[in-house]
Amino acid sequence: MDDPGSPTPPESQSITPDGLAEFLAQHLASLADVLMSVDDNPRLIDASLEDVHEIAARLAKVVKRQVFGHPDFAAEVLHWDIGGMFEHARTNESDNYEVYADDLERHQRRQGKDLAVADSDADKFAIVKRRRAYLETLFDLNREISGIIDILRA
Amino acid sequence: MTPSARNVIPFNPGATADDLLVPVARLRSAVHQLDELRQYAERVALDPRWSAIEWRAICSPLLIRLPRMRQSLADLDAIRLGQCADAGWAARIRTARSEVERRLTGIRVSMSALTSAEVSSTDVVVTVSSDATLLATALGELSALIASRCPAIAHDRK
Numbered sequence: 001m002d003d004p005g006s007p008t009p010p011e012s013q014s015i016t017p018d019g020l021a022e023f024l025a026q027h028l029a030s031l032a033d034v035l036m037s038v039d040d041n042p043r044l045i046d047a048s049l050e051d052v053h054e055i056a057a058r059l060a061k062v063v064k065r066q067v068f069g070h071p072d073f074a075a076e077v078l079h080w081d082i083g084g085m086f087e088h089a090r091t092n093e094s095d096n097y098e099v100y101a102d103d104l105e106r107h108q109r110r111q112g113k114d115l116a117v118a119d120s121d122a123d124k125f126a127i128v129k130r131r132r133a134y135l136e137t138l139f140d141l142n143r144e145i146s147g148i149i150d151i152l153r154a
Numbered sequence: 155m156t157p158s159a160r161n162v163i164p165f166n167p168g169a170t171a172d173d174l175l176v177p178v179a180r181l182r183s184a185v186h187q188l189d190e191l192r193q194y195a196e197r198v199a200l201d202p203r204w205s206a207i208e209w210r211a212i213c214s215p216l217l218i219r220l221p222r223m224r225q226s227l228a229d230l231d232a233i234r235l236g237q238c239a240d241a242g243w244a245a246r247i248r249t250a251r252s253e254v255e256r257r258l259t260g261i262r263v264s265m266s267a268l269t270s271a272e273v274s275s276t277d278v279v280v281t282v283s284s285d286a287t288l289l290a291t292a293l294g295e296l297s298a299l300i301a302s303r304c305p306a307i308a309h310d311r312k
């Protein structure tokens with residue numbers, strides 16, 4: 001998928017904390033849009049799972065590079081011990097995506113084979129749990145990055 | 155609705171050509187095909203037949219339109235989360251598109267079972283009828299969703 005926004009802010013070495021916060025907030029808006037769009041009907045995420053993961057992974061990459069890769073900003077956010085929580089949220093999103101995507105693919109294959117209702121219901125229940133767990137990781141990531149933006153703006 | 159009210163095209167400030175990600179002409183063509191296929195699917199659902207020859211006659215118009223339908227669905231693949239200004243619409247379009255694909259596969263399988271037998275069993279007829287109903291619903295939902303963001307297309311459908 002093409003990257004619709006630039007992952008690197010202009011003149012990243014001379015950018016101010018406010019400028020970086022603004023840049024991250026723009027990227028975070030994509031994730032917030034996704035979370036809002038599936039809020040009423042979480043099943044909508046199934047057909048867009050790859051895109052959602054792409055948005056989350058790209059955002060996490062931007063934060064890692066622009067905040068934790070920048071000597072001044074890294075010191076600022078590390079002071080608040082937020083690096084570990086961000087890294088945890090990032091890996092959680094990635095791990096849960098992998099499991100959810102695998103289960104979803106298996107479920108769709110089994111659905112195509114027209115399984116008995118009991119098997120199909122068991123599959124559906126597993127998907128519901130995976131979906132819920134994955135959405136929680138997206139909310140966590142969103143929260144952690146919002147916290148980093150708040151620190152940069154302070 | 156009065157004749158003058160019917161001529162009014164609803165203003166949708168969010169949907170510019172760039173927002174839609176697919177040229178309006180292609181969206182219009184997709185909606186046309188979705189609506190056409192839905193009519194054939196409804197016909198299959200509402201008019202169950204019992205001999206293979208009769209089934210072939212009623213299923214053929216639907217089956218010959220499937221390749222073009224697949225092409226239109228492929229065109230809609232450009233509508234993605236992260237690319238579209240309206241994430242909610244993009245998510246709903248992708249879900250509805252995925253549902254149509256699933257229902258198309260279902261109807262193909264049930265129709266091939268049906269047309270290969272000389273006389274149709276009750277179970278098979280019920281399955282085809284049910285699959286056709288589900289397909290018609292999925293086609294209608296996708297078509298309505300596309301039209302909801304594109305006033306000119308919505309106007310054409312009336």
